[in-house]
Each structure stands twice: as structure tokens, then as C-alpha cells.
Amino acid sequence: MTTKTEKLDRLAELTTRTESTAGGSLWREALRRLRRSKMALIGAVIMAVFVVVAIVGPWIAPYDPTDQTWRDEVLVNHAQFVGPRGGNWLGLDHLGRDELSRMLVGTRQTLLVGVVSTLLGFAVGALTGGISGAALAFGGRAGRRLDTVLMRLIDMMLALPSLLLAVSVAAIMGQSLTTVMIAVGVVQIPVFARLLRGSMLAQAGADYVLAARSLGVRRRRIVLAHVLPNSLGPVIVQATLALATAIIEAAALSYLGLGNPDASQPEWGVMLAQAQRFFDAAPMMAVYPAVGIIVTSLGFTLLGEAMREALDPKLRS
Amino acid sequence: MLRLIIRRLLQLIPTLLGLSVLLFLWLHQLPGGPASALLGERGTEADRRQIEESLGLNDPVWVQYGRWMQRLVHLDLGDSVRTGRPVWEEFTQRFPATVELALSAILIAVVVGIPLGYFAARRRGSWLDVTAVSGSLIGICIPVFFLGFILRAIFAVNLGWLPSFGRQTTGINATEVTGFYVLDGLLTGEWDASWDAVEHLILPGVALASIPLAVIVRITRASVLEVLGEDYVRTAESKGLQRRVVRSRHVLRNALLPVVTTVGLLTGSLLSGAVLTESVFAFGGIGSFIKEAIDNRDYPVLMGFILFIALLYVAINLLVDLAYSLIDPRVRVN
């Protein structure tokens, strides 16, 4: 029985896909294009460095990031910040802590905020969008109703400026790292939902789905084995791009005073927000975390854009 | 055309109703509540209860919602808990600042972004193209508020070319007519006041424009590249038309279609950015007001604002659709 349905599936897919995928699957083709892209290479290198530092950061940091070792020195000099010097390569922050150590350790928190919030947005959004798309495409009249309700909800979320949405979530839950993650994640939900739904609807209209239906493949199987896998491309690309946005949004929340207040866990967004207060006296204190945020999100953006180009042959040169 | 507008507004009603119910319930989950926010740490328990009583906060939520809806039917958004003034009044007072800022950002983004994207596509692979593409990628990744700080530090604090905060130099002789300072100066003939307002707009405008600019450059470039490969451009060339005609009538007109849609979609992120930019430049628009309202659990203000934003969102989308149907005959409604 299983082999028979599998054969039918294969046949259905082949009817439309032989032409475009001759000489390798769609994914393999995309991967080949991706490997040739300079943009993807730079993005991947940035990302790899970022992840490695996030993992080993606490061990390679020269000092304890929370220890106000040079507190007296900073206070004596009275708002005279200590710049880079031997032993403190990036200087000291306003409380006499080693800035380099804080940057290194902060990498992990920053990555954590980005990944967790994106996963949250991805999971909830993809679930909503997937159900909605499947219901609309294959669920008949009841499915259409379900889709309408879900999409109205998503529209409501889209109608709010993302930051306002995040701010109100943060306001309900109080100041904490979890709050930031949830707040940033919630903002991503409608994007993922819309994208997956649209992508699934496009796939549901493809000839191979018609072929599969005419061959009697069950609807659930069509959705799970064909439509869903083929629709995931743009959603995965969006997830990569969303990681970049999440890191920036988290920084914005910190700037508005909603970030993680726990000083023992430095995070780039919080560091940047704090440094803004001393911007005129010590601009570099803001520049370090800002550059970290910009470079990291640039890495994810480059990788995401390269993936998008690789997956969409129309954008190819 | 009119029918389209009416249909859109009718479609909006269920969305807005649902949104208002959800938000009402949600906002009332916020810990704290306006009474403690108003009183601060000094208030006694009795004071708090009295305030809650007077604001009707002890009634069930649905009663409060009903009261709010009843007022809304009479176009009354209620009074701000914090300032005691009508919400509507607070909005109209602060809104012009935000609109002025958002419009100047969009203006900068469109005026710079479309030509940049166009020429990047025409000279694909040139230094201009590479700069535009990498610049727009970086532009998306810079936190708006950080860019604001950098701009302010360089152009206002160090070079002193532009004012560093506010909408107007204090003590300038300006008559307020509409609340849009640039427009006011033009209306009353006070050119100095207009110019002063423009100067105050430049830095926050540029900071806020960064993301829309980056997006517009990318979309325009991609769109022009696609159109350049279209058959009708080849047809136009085969007719021997002047380069100018081919580019304006055949390339640019088609390439602008997706750009128009994008500009509409950018409004949401523009409002978010406005909250941050206004805070960096102490601009005194609606963004900072809303942040205070959230801190103080000022329900009427928040509800009114969200309702207002949703309306704005729909209005902008409607405008985009209308603009789209003006340039694309295929979607024109008959």
C-alpha cells in the first residue's frame, strides 16, 4: 500500500517537475547556485564567526564581564572614560568593566535572543499559515471559513506597527530577557503566516497537485508530502532574514528601556542602549556593540538574500 | 472608485471591532494600572480606590468596553487618564510633528532611492551598482536610533551645521496655524520659521529614511532589471524610439509598479521608526507620547491610538491601490 502511494506521489511530482529540475533536485540546484555566490560566502563566514564566539565567548573573555575591576579608576577620573589600552583592548565601560569581555560574552545573549524569538515567530506563524493555506486549498467550505478567521487575526497583527506590538507585549510581561524574545517573536508571526500561506496556495495550484489528486492521492498526503515541502523555501529564507531583524528589534526594545535589566548577562542591545547615555563623552562605547549588531545582522541578511536569489531563478543573472 | 472605497471601509469594520475587543482585554491585563501609575509611590490605598472608582475601572471589563464603544459612536475617544485632556485633542496636537517627520523621510527615500535603484540597474556591475546594493544591505542593518545618534553627534554636536533636537528653535517668531511648522511658515509668509523647521527635520528625517531608502533602492533595482529583459522593451527598441522615450515610457513606468506597493507597505515600519527617532531627537511627536501612555497604562490613549493606526493603515493601502490602478490599467476597476 505504502509503496503504491509513494509511486503515485512520485509520478505526480514528475509530471510537472521533470522539465525544470533535469539534472538534480530543485534544492540541489539551489545549493549549487548558493555555493557560487559571493554574498552567501561572506554571510556564512560572518555567521560562523558569530556562532563560534557565542559558544566559546565566556571562555576566551579575558575578564569577568560583570566585575567592576577598574571602578575606582573610572570614578576618580570623573566621567573621563578609559579608552583602549594594553590589557583592556577596547577600554572600560562606565562602571570600570572590561569592554572586550562584555562584547565577547554578550555575543551569546544576542544570538539567543535572535534565535529564540525567530523560532517562536517561525513556529507560531508557520503553524497558523500552514493550517490556513491547507484549509483554504483543500478544506472546502469549512476550510475557507477557518482561513478567513485566521487571516483576519493575522491582519490585525499586521495592522499594528511592529514596535508598538512588541512594546505592549513587553509592557505586559515586565522587563526580562524572555520578554524581549517573546515580544520580538510575536512581531514575526504574521510575516511567516502570510508567507507560508501564500506559498502553499501557489503550490496547490500547480499541475503536479492536480495530477496527484486525479491519481487519487489522499489530501492529507498531498499537503504533507508535496505542497508543504515545496512551499518551505521562501519561509526558510525569511527565517534567515528575520534573524537579522530580530537582533535589531531587540536592540530597539533595549533602547526604549524594555531590555534585559540583568547586568550579569551583558547583551549588545542593552550595552548599546546604556552607552547612548554617555554618547558625547565616549562614543566608542556605543560604537562597539553597534558594529557588532550591524555586522551580525548583515551576515544573516547576506545569507538570506543569497538564498532567496538561489531559490528564485527569476532573480538570477 | 467610490464603490471601492466604501467596500473597503465596510470590510474594515469587523477587523476593527475584533481588534478593539482583543486589545481592550489585553490592555486590561497589563500589570499596574493607571491609578498606581498616576499616584506613584506616594498614594494611599484609599486614594487609589477612589481614582479607580471615578474612572470606572472596577466595573467588569465588558461594561467598560461598552462604555468606550458608546462614546466612540459619538466620535469621542475619551480623556487621557494621565493628562486629563481629551485623547482627540492630544492626538491632533502631536500628530503633525510625526506626519511631518514621516513625510520627509518618505520624500528623502523616494527622491534618492528611485533614481539610485534605476541607475544601479542600468549600470549593472558598475561601482555605482555595487555601492548601492551594499549600501542598501547595510542600511537595513543599522539600528535607526544608533544612526540618529551618529548623525546628531557629527552634524549637530561636532560640526554644528544643524540643530540637535526639537522641531523649532526656541524663541523663534512663528505663528501656528496647522501645526505643520513648515507649512505654517509658508502660509504666514514667515520664511525663516519654515526654513528653521526644515533644518530641524533634516537629521531625524535622514535617520528615519534609512530603512525605506534601502528597501526602495533594492526594489527599484530588481524591478528595473526585470523590466529591461521584457519583450515590450525590445519592441520599443525595435521601433527605433529615442533612448529617452524607451526609458521613461516603457522601462520606468512598468518598473515603478512594485515600488508603489512597497512604499505603502513601508508605513508600518516608518511609524515604528518614528517612535525611536522622535525619542533620539526629542521631537515631541506622537511616538514619544505613546511610549509614555504605555508606561502609564493610559487605556483611552492606547485604544484611540491603535484604532487610529489601523484606520491609517487601511487608508494608506487604499491610496496605494488607487495609485496602482492609475498606472496599471490591468487592475483598473470598471
Added chain:
Amino acid sequence: MPLLSVDELTVTFTGHGAPDVAAVCGVSFQVDESQVVGLVGESGCGKSVTSLALMGLLPQRGVRIGGRAEFDGTDLLRLRQARLRDLRGSQLAMIFQDPLSSLNPVVPIGVQVTEILSRHRGLRGSAARKEAAELLDRVGIPDPTRRLKEYPHQLSGGMRQRALIAMAVACAPRLLIADEPTTALDVTIQAQILELLKELVDQQGTALLMITHDLGVVAGLCDRVNVLYAGKVVEAADRRPLFAEAAHPYAHGLLGSIPRLDAPRGERLRPIRGSINDRIDWGDGCAFAPRCDFSTEECLDGGLPLTLLPGREAHRVRCVHPVAAAPGDGAGDGPGNAGNGPGNTAGNDPGNTAENTAEGSPGENPEGDAAETTEATS
């Protein structure tokens, strides 16, 4: 002197990274005043690229063009862009394959017609509109004044192609290039469009270069036919001799691939095996050899010239073993007069050799890339 004389035209696509792809490798043909000349071949043979090269419509970068194309004494391939712009639309005009995508969707038909009138004939305002309406009327579009205000999506496929034709003939060009003008249309509409083209060409004394894969179109329209294969002309003849006695195995095979009503019942079609991707470089011999039933070792010598068939005036063929018999009576029997040596054995062993050669040199001929490029441009 012919109106257009194309001499050893070559077009090579040079992508960075990818190996060069020769889409047209030495095409020569002529078009006389008021003559209808066909350029026939399957997709990927370089016929569309040839026409675009003549019009100067190939992209500037990544393309290398060689040879000469003299139009009324001037070499089109070496003309400055500005001068070429003056010629295009007025003396040289072109009709494209897909009428929907070839019309600008957001500009009214009227503007798209009048813009060419104002460019080349200096007509403006109401004079231009009046002339445009007359043009639409002439190409058989009913109610032309109303149609002028409409957009391409409001017209039917046939009407769109008529509108494109109206633009092409607006300035009574001396040469009209039609690139598969009927491929995207219904059969009944095809006939109407062909009839219209013939009529206009006759009226204006315009020469027509008809690019097509459809031998039916050739039979009904062309005075002279050039059969293209893998970027070279393999056979050139007047219409009747070609249809009666196609000499190149490829042309012969093309004719054999068409179902015929007058064929005896039960007779099978004789398709040409393989696809245009199964080819070898012209420098290494006949590009058609891997697919040819008659190929022998001699076919792989290279430098094959387009030679006059013995005893004929204007029938040239690029083949070692031209087929002599008329189609319908046994192309499968092997070559007739010229190939007396290899004879019937040619169908077997040497054919395999040729095929092996083609398979053995994939590096020289990156099939995937070649197919992509030629498809994108044809």
C-alpha cells in the same frame, strides 16, 4: 544587388565563468527587394539570434558579433547606435513571437502606434492619431478609433498581433523581419495573420524575412528558403525545389516529420532522432552528424562548405551525402547519387561512430549551458 546580404554572421555569447557559446556560427543568405525569404529551423538553431543581431537588439555586453550584414550598402553590424535607431522602425522593422508580452501593458495601443509615427514621420497630435487609426484599419482591426484608447490586455491575441504588425509597417519599411509571428496564435488566426502579412508586403513592396520552425508557413509564403541547423545554413533553395527535393538529410528529415494526408495508410512518420543538443562543433565536422542516418567518417572532416547541387541554379547544400530522392519515397533507403561509396552501410556503423564522438566530447560542448543560452535568446 540584394537588399540585405548577410555574410558569415557569427554571434557568440561570452558569459563570465561559463564557456563561450556560439549561437550563430557563420550564417550567410540574401534577401532581394520585395522578396519573401524564410529562415527555418528548430528552436535553438540560432534563427532568432540572427534576426536580433540584424536589428542590433542583442545586449551590448556578453555578446560578440562577427561577419557582415549589408543592408542597402551599409553594414548593419558596424553602424553607430544613433544611426541604427534611425533605421529601425523606418527602414527595418520587426514583428515578434508573443504579441502579449511584446506590447507594453500600461500604455494604450494608440500611444504605442503613434510614438513610431512621431519618431520617424514627424506626425503629432490629431494627425498622428488619424494615421494610427488608418493603420489599425488597414491591418483589419475593427473600430480603430476606440481601440486606440484601449490597453493590450483588452485585445484578443490575434488583435494584438495585428496591432504589432500595424506598428511594424507604419513607416513602410523596406525590410520586415517576422520572428515566428504566428506561433503563439490559434490555427485559424494564424492563417489570417499570414494572409495579412502577405498582402501588406505585396502592397508596399516590402521584403520579408520570415523566421519560423513551421514548414507550412514556409510553403504558403516564402519565395526562397534557408534551412538553419546549429547556427549555420545547411540548405538554401527556392521554395519548390526544396519541398520537392530536399537534399540535406536534416531538411529531408524535417519534411519527413510532418504528418501527410497523401501518405499511404499505415506508413509511419520518420522523426529525426535526438535533439539539437546532440551536436558537434562545426569545426569538427557536420553538426548534424550525430543525429544523421547517413553519416560516415567523411562527415567528421570539418570545414564543410555550402555547395551548389550539381545541375541546379540556386540550390545549395552543406552535406557530404546529399539526399537526392523526393520526400515520401524512402529517405530511409540511404543516400542516392552522391554517396555511392558508403551506400546502405552508412546507416549503421559510421552512424554509431559519429554518435560516440558526440558523447565522447562533452567538455567541448556543454550541453546544458548551450541549451539554456540559445533558448533564452531564441
